[in-house]
Amino acid sequence: MADAEDRTYRPDALIARDIDAYLERHRDKGLLRFITCGSVDDGKSTLIGRLLYDSRAVFEDQLGQLESDSARVGTQGQDLDFALLVDGLSAEREQGITIDVAYRFFANEKRKFIVADTPGHEQYTRNMVTGASTADAAVLLVDARKGVLVQTRRHAFLAQLLGIRHVILAVNKMDLVDYDRATFEAIRDDFAAFAKDFGFEGLTAIPISGFRGDNVVERSAATDWYQGPSLVEALEAVPLAGEDAQARPFRMTVQWVNRPNQDFRGFAGLVSDGTVRPGDAVRVLPSGAQATIEAIHTFDGPLEQAVAGQSVTLTLAEEVDCSRGDVISAADDPPQVADQFEASVVWMDQTAMKPGRGYWLKIGTRTVTATLAAPKYEIDVNNPAGSGSRLAAKTLELNGIGVLELRTDRPIAFEPYADSKALGGFILIDKERDATVACGMLNFALRRAQNVHWQPTDIAREHHAALKNQTPRVLWFTGLSGSGKSTIANAVEKKLALMNRHTFLLDGDNVRHGLNKDLGFTEADRIENIRRIGEVAKLMADAGLIVLTAFISPFRAERKMVRDMLPEGEFVEIFVDTPLEVAEERDVKGLYRKAREGKLKNFTGIDSPYEPPEQPEIRVNTVDMSVDEAADHIIAQILPLK
């Protein structure tokens, strides 16, 4: 702040005078995206404020606001409090912490920069992940008085997990330790020792003062013992992501198929890697079909070549199947195709991960269903590099990071995240709530799936059904324990038998004594229980049977999963809608009493949830209907069975 009075801080005057000229001036400069991370009070906001202010990216009205805010609530006496420039949200000001990712743009003579300011607080891992996913570099702030903290380590770990290869360790508040060289070097060495296995290509440590401006834009005389670059110089030296990507084999994920008329079929998307030219041999994945690039179209006309970072429309010389989500790649060096993977997952939702449940997995522009296994281990983010960094875990909670196996319902083209963010990074979406719950990185494909193929059989499911002279069905009873599922399913089966129908009743207690005797009543076990029963019911329906199942099946997601496994109309959801009080009153097996006495844990309706169907095909009310009436009602609804 020493020279604040004698310099005229103004936003680049060109912005106001001629915005086109301003943009033109910056157009051909490379763009570096970076994140800043640090603990609360490390001075992150002040540093970013300083970067913006010194690069004249602050607008005059903001400046006026800053002056009045500084006087009112600033923490820096009469000086401008740069943190106020960045901590824009009022909630932040009140709490004194940054609560979301803020993106800010500035430019200097050499480069344009987008900085994602990510919060330091422990529970905000997901915001850091959001900010880091597109960053080329990370600036990790450390308070010179405090040194490397647990949070610094966590941020460094997340940065490497998200594939950031260039890290700048900004040892801040050097003014408060009298610019002491030994303090700086001890912190630098401490961090380097911790991060030695992280594989950072560039690790630069810089002594700075965001508040005073030392070594932020210009090198400071106060640290004459330091010979390295200023922060901005270090940021100018980070290689741009695009440069790396261009050296890789060609890949483009198809965003949409442009078919304005019969004669034109173009595949539009962003070239994520490499270079493409007309005449190049390519492959469409996951099908593997080969083709040749006919032309490259853009809004401004055809191109002789397109490189990573450009959005184009490709036409192919041959007629091949290619649709949204497919990957067009260099023919001689295509990405892999697989449906089982090891992945690292960062859980970002309040609701814990449910192993066995199907989530939407979105990778590039493709969306498939993925089922996650329980984590192999969770990573102790507070101690990510040492021994003991792997923790046993059955699930992942908010901000938890784990390594696990997952399978997709269809093969997808992919690359390990370490090689390609575009083809290896994904998000997971809760199907019911349509909410993003996690992000992840594919590490590698599991080989085990590759040699297992579907065996085609000559007698198809239609033949089985025709021989039995009936339409297969899965009559899926769901409801609380003691609601009447088994009793009614049994009555329905008897009636169907009298009608000469071929049936099979899969009942909760029986299946749990055999096929599923390894499973208990945790959420994960119930999900697996229903998954297996769904698979068995499907096989039986393939064999032409009318299958009746009587399981609590408490979760909508798994009932929907079984519905989706079967041909349209074959799954009939029957909600045995008995109120909890009535089922509890019946208490056929004495389990409700035990549960109320606390002798039985995770009992449905007591301390484990039941999600009633929203639109069941059939609902039966066992208070008003007898068993026989309920059975007749169901049969009437499913007829005819041919």
Ligand SMILES: Nc1ncnc2c1ncn2[C@@H]1O[C@H](COP(=O)(O)OS(=O)(=O)O)[C@@H](OP(=O)(O)O)[C@H]1O
């Ligand atoms: N904790 C707990 N919660 C619910 N039910 C329990 C529990 N412990 C044992 N039982 C008995 O197991 C039967 C339910 O098994 P399901 O396979 O139908 O359950 S689930 O669909 O996996 O939720 C259920 O049988 P029904 O009464 O026929 O529903 C119970 O008798």
Ligand SMILES: Nc1ncnc2c1ncn2[C@@H]1O[C@H](COP(=O)(O)OP(=O)(O)O)[C@@H](O)[C@H]1O
């Ligand atoms: N209308 C009804 N429908 C079904 N069951 C009834 C009805 N009225 C009384 N019940 C009794 O409720 C109990 C239901 O138990 P069960 O069929 O084992 O339920 P679930 O399989 O859902 O746990 C049985 O004892 C049954 O006789």
